[in-house]
Amino acid sequence: MDILRIATAGSVDDGKSTLIGRLLYETNSITRDKIEALESASKRKGLDFLDLSLLTDGLIAEREQGITIDVANIYFSTPKRKYIIADTPGHFEYTRNMVTGASNTKVSMILVDARNGVLEQTFRHFFISSMLRIPKVIVCVNKMDLVGYSQERFNEIVTDFKRLADKVSFEGQEISFIPISSLYGQNITTQSEEITWYEGKPLLEELENIDIESMNVKLPARFPVQFVVRPKTEEFHDYRGYAGKISSGTFKTGDEITVLPTGQTSKIATIEKFGQKLQSAGAKESVVITLETDVDVSRGNMLVKTTSQLQPLKEIKARICWMDSQALTSGKNYILQHGINDSKSKIVSLNSKIDVVNQETSTEVSELKLNEIGEVTLKTAKPIFADKYEYNPSNGAFILVDEFSHSTVGVGFVL
Numbered sequence: 001m002d003i004l005r006i007a008t009a010g011s012v013d014d015g016k017s018t019l020i021g022r023l024l025y026e027t028n029s030i031t032r033d034k035i036e037a038l039e040s041a042s043k044r045k046g047l048d049f050l051d052l053s054l055l056t057d058g059l060i061a062e063r064e065q066g067i068t069i070d071v072a073n074i075y076f077s078t079p080k081r082k083y084i085i086a087d088t089p090g091h092f093e094y095t096r097n098m099v100t101g102a103s104n105t106k107v108s109m110i111l112v113d114a115r116n117g118v119l120e121q122t123f124r125h126f127f128i129s130s131m132l133r134i135p136k137v138i139v140c141v142n143k144m145d146l147v148g149y150s151q152e153r154f155n156e157i158v159t160d161f162k163r164l165a166d167k168v169s170f171e172g173q174e175i176s177f178i179p180i181s182s183l184y185g186q187n188i189t190t191q192s193e194e195i196t197w198y199e200g201k202p203l204l205e206e207l208e209n210i211d212i213e214s215m216n217v218k219l220p221a222r223f224p225v226q227f228v229v230r231p232k233t234e235e236f237h238d239y240r241g242y243a244g245k246i247s248s249g250t251f252k253t254g255d256e257i258t259v260l261p262t263g264q265t266s267k268i269a270t271i272e273k274f275g276q277k278l279q280s281a282g283a284k285e286s287v288v289i290t291l292e293t294d295v296d297v298s299r300g301n302m303l304v305k306t307t308s309q310l311q312p313l314k315e316i317k318a319r320i321c322w323m324d325s326q327a328l329t330s331g332k333n334y335i336l337q338h339g340i341n342d343s344k345s346k347i348v349s350l351n352s353k354i355d356v357v358n359q360e361t362s363t364e365v366s367e368l369k370l371n372e373i374g375e376v377t378l379k380t381a382k383p384i385f386a387d388k389y390e391y392n393p394s395n396g397a398f399i400l401v402d403e404f405s406h407s408t409v410g411v412g413f414v415l
Helices: 016-026 032-044 060-065 092-102 120-131 151-168 203-208
Strands: 003-010 072-077 082-087 107-113 136-142 174-179 222-224 227-229 241-245 250-252 256-260 265-273 276-278 280-282 286-291 302-305 313-322 333-338 341-355 360-362 373-384 397-401 408-414
Touching: 003 016, 003 092, 003 120, 016 072, 016 082, 016 107, 016 203, 082 092, 092 120, 092 313, 092 408, 107 120, 120 151, 136 151, 136 203, 151 174, 174 203, 222 241, 250 265, 265 280, 313 341, 333 373, 333 408
Parallel strands: 003 082, 003 107, 107 136, 136 174
Antiparallel strands: 072 082, 222 302, 227 241, 241 286, 250 280, 256 265, 256 302, 265 276, 265 286, 313 373, 313 408, 333 341, 333 397, 341 360, 341 373, 397 408
């Protein structure tokens, strides 16, 4: 059974938590004791209905303020597939949380309050979804019950959103629109009886019919070596395997590979997983690869197909989302972590800052503050082997770590 990873986004009170709670409730993913606890909590709040948002707003501060602050991962399943939803915050001050929460997802669900329409935050959320190269965006126009299930209002929001999307959407990104009412379960798991003019699929059916395999486009094969397997037993006296998780692409037995950074070449002898030998393995699979010849391979090296090699990078242009209260300025040093490798790095220049809401880029920038996004140039003490994020997201991202506090202060995307 495959797994679909989803990120939710929306402005305050757009109903993200209620929507997720409704999905859990309608798919029978909530135990009876949790439902009883929800009923009690709803009554304490003076409500005459089940407050499903309490399922995801787990922090005390979230329940008190009625907002989402932290990223919560919610799990549920249907007979067809499993789902992991990252419930990300909507506030500007939690932009960093949304970037990290949505970084590994294939689908972005952006909620829009039918009364308020497309807001500044809506465009920010879509910009981040596009920046992260999320291939599928579902715009849920929520609270349709509060506008009388108006088709005219829904069409206005679709037109406004498309006008903004045309500015930042990338080729191949698919956007769909669904009118819903998460409070009353309209168009969530079944066709709405109130929104008769809508001819598309309800939300869950839309999710069920997403072709995950088509999203895994043909990316270059990348295998970072995490561990060298050398059993000290007589039976496996000469065994030498390389363990790790394939970050992108597909490897097959017999493929000619190159070891980076040494440049040595060999061919794949076997691909092993849980003691079974495979003919091939793809992205996100954890395997052990053995080679036909003895070459020098260590932890931190990368195996790539000889036909799709990488050039070492010591000067990198990247887009940065800054995540620290102390601003980023030119000349500062950080640890750049790319996969399992790290290197000392220096910010050579701040090239621009992006005003997401106004769709403007300023080249006169002296610093990047918390939650701001900009483009920088940095140099590393030793080369890294990264793809451009646009072409291979799984091998094109990195984080910046403070040398002294060891805190993650920024996430970067190679340009």
